[in-house]
Amino acid sequence: xxxxxVIEHADKSELAASTGxxxxxxxxxxxxxxxxAHLSLTGGTMGxxxxxxxxxxxxxxxxxxxxxHFWWSDERFVETGHADRNEKQAKDALLDSLEIPAxxxxxxxxxxxxxxxxxxxxAYTAELKKFAPEGQASPAFDLGLLGLGPDGHxxxxxxxxxxxxxxxxDSLAVRNSPKPPPTRVSMSLxxxxxxxxxxxxxxxxxxxxxxxxxxxxxxxxxxxxxAEILTATPGAGARGAEETLILATQxxx
Ligand SMILES: O=C(O)[C@H](O)[C@@H](O)[C@H](O)[C@H](O)COP(=O)(O)O
Numbered sequence: 326x327x328x329x330x331v332i333e334h335a336d337k338s339e340l341a342a343s344t345g346x347x348x349x350x351x352x353x354x355x356x357x358x359x360x361x362a363h364l365s366l367t368g369g370t371m372g373x374x375x376x377x378x379x380x381x382x383x384x385x386x387x388x389x390x391x392x393x394h395f396w397w398s399d400e401r402f403v404e405t406g407h408a409d410r411n412e413k414q415a416k417d418a419l420l421d422s423l424e425i426p427a428x429x430x431x432x433x434x435x436x437x438x439x440x441x442x443x444x445x446x447x448a449y450t451a452e453l454k455k456f457a458p459e460g461q462a463s464p465a466f467d468l469g470l471l472g473l474g475p476d477g478h479x480x481x482x483x484x485x486x487x488x489x490x491x492x493x494x495d496s497l498a499v500r501n502s503p504k505p506p507p508t509r510v511s512m513s514l515x516x517x518x519x520x521x522x523x524x525x526x527x528x529x530x531x532x533x534x535x536x537x538x539x540x541x542x543x544x545x546x547x548x549x550x551x552a553e554i555l556t557a558t559p560g561a562g563a564r565g566a567e568e569t570l571i572l573a574t575q576x577x578x
């Protein structure tokens with residue numbers, strides 16, 4: 326896999342606007358080449374800001390949204406409609422205003438739908454499998470978007486814990502998350518990495534330390550990424566098959 330590349334942006338709004346345009350270009354390409362696009366979304370400030378930027382730009386109308394599938398790399402296990410839900414934030418920012426068939430929105434289970442977070446995680450593993458090519462456990466995403474926490478986490482894979490080391494293509498239940506809310510569902514790293522492109526969206530000076538660690542790891546080949554590096558900075562393990570971009574604001578670098 327090629328090593329991650331850094332692209333610097335002046336500020337959050339430039340990062341959101343330019344990433345929004347890039348996302349639409351990836352979707353167009355995927356539809357042109359394969360007739361379908363699979364995107365894996367993230368929550369977090371920038372993860373939502375890109376959808377608001379697309380909404381403001383008016384560019385959304387250029388896409389046939391019936392051909393686009395939305396997945397989430399993690400979700401908060403709270404009830405449907407709760408303001409903490411990553412899917413709710415993305416819907417409010419843009420998705421609800423588009424003509425997307427309900428079956429294209431692959432939403433991780435909410436606490437009013439599943440009586441345990443384990444069942445919500447199992448259901449997502451099954452949903453991924455349903456859309457996987459023959460012999461695979463999940464679809465290959467055309468694009469996976471990721472935020473990076475100030476501690477170096479991605480999705481709900483946090484430092485100094487076991488989850489980042491899971492090697493199966495599953496979604497997993499996360500309890501006692503250091504970032505609230507405490508109960509979550511997350512894709513495992515192998516599922517996240519089944520992506521042609523992975524883009525980190527990173528803004529703000531509180532991300533400097535984590536971004537520096539990510540950039541250090543970006544110099545390493547896949548074989549050099551040790552368990553120790555992954556434990557300290559889970560984001561270091563995320564790499565797309567064709568491309569990994571660190572799209573960041575100046576103050577995050
Ligand atoms: O569920 C979550 O909390 C997010 O998916 C998480 O992984 C987020 O992307 C990062 O924490 C960055 O968030 P910010 O962009 O808000 O700093």
